[in-house]
Amino acid sequence: MRLWLVLALLAPSLARAEPHPIPIYLAPAEANDLALARSAFDSWQRAAGDALRFVPAPEKSALLRLYWVGHGRAGGFGEMKPIEVNGRSGAAVFVNTEMELLGPEISGRARTDRLYRDSIVYLTCVHEIGHGLGVEHTAEYADIMYSFQYGGDIPAYFARYRQRLQSRADIARTDAFSDGDLAQLRTLHFR
Numbered sequence: 001m002r003l004w005l006v007l008a009l010l011a012p013s014l015a016r017a018e019p020h021p022i023p024i025y026l027a028p029a030e031a032n033d034l035a036l037a038r039s040a041f042d043s044w045q046r047a048a049g050d051a052l053r054f055v056p057a058p059e060k061s062a063l064l065r066l067y068w069v070g071h072g073r074a075g076g077f078g079e080m081k082p083i084e085v086n087g088r089s090g091a092a093v094f095v096n097t098e099m100e101l102l103g104p105e106i107s108g109r110a111r112t113d114r115l116y117r118d119s120i121v122y123l124t125c126v127h128e129i130g131h132g133l134g135v136e137h138t139a140e141y142a143d144i145m146y147s148f149q150y151g152g153d154i155p156a157y158f159a160r161y162r163q164r165l166q167s168r169a170d171i172a173r174t175d176a177f178s179d180g181d182l183a184q185l186r187t188l189h190f191r
């Protein structure tokens with residue numbers, strides 16, 4: 001028996017797995033930020049292969065909801081709060097779009113470099129959506145799930161991604177995951 005046939009027999013569920021649908025809701029925002037959030041969802045979906053598929057849904061039935069914070073909020077890039085949706089576990093994630101809340105070094109650079117600003121919003125979306133999927137913080141600076149609680153050069157963390165971009169359009173095709181992030185994603189079992 002040829003090897004490929006053996007593999008096909010051993011893993012029929014993998015071969016025929018249907019993508020796991022996750023209803024998502026994105027709160028209204030300016031078009032550019034919405035597009036950044038969609039690119040972040042797309043990147044997780046790509047990374048998960050056939051394992052999951054994000055499907056737009058009304059807010060009240062969405063298991064994963066993305067909201068924007070800015071004016072009047074304390075500093076911080078984003079956060080995730082667990083929610084319950086019709087008896088199922090879900091998550092509300094909050095992404096800061098107000099660079100002035102992120103300290104003088106980041107806000108100064110974001111003011112003169114739009115792609116740096118967009119990189120921060122995009123990477124925050126990717127990180128918080130990761131939490132929404134159940135991906136844990138790490139202590140590895142290379143990871144998108146790195147926790148800033150471990151310190152390190154935070155402005156440079158975002159610049160590292162920014163430096164990979166030539167144009168705004170590159171964000172949609174430039175994933176931010178490390179090997180560690182992808183390894184962690186593969187351990188998840190989507191409900």
Ligand SMILES: [Zn+2]
Nearest residue numbers: 127131137147
């Ligand atoms: Zn986090």
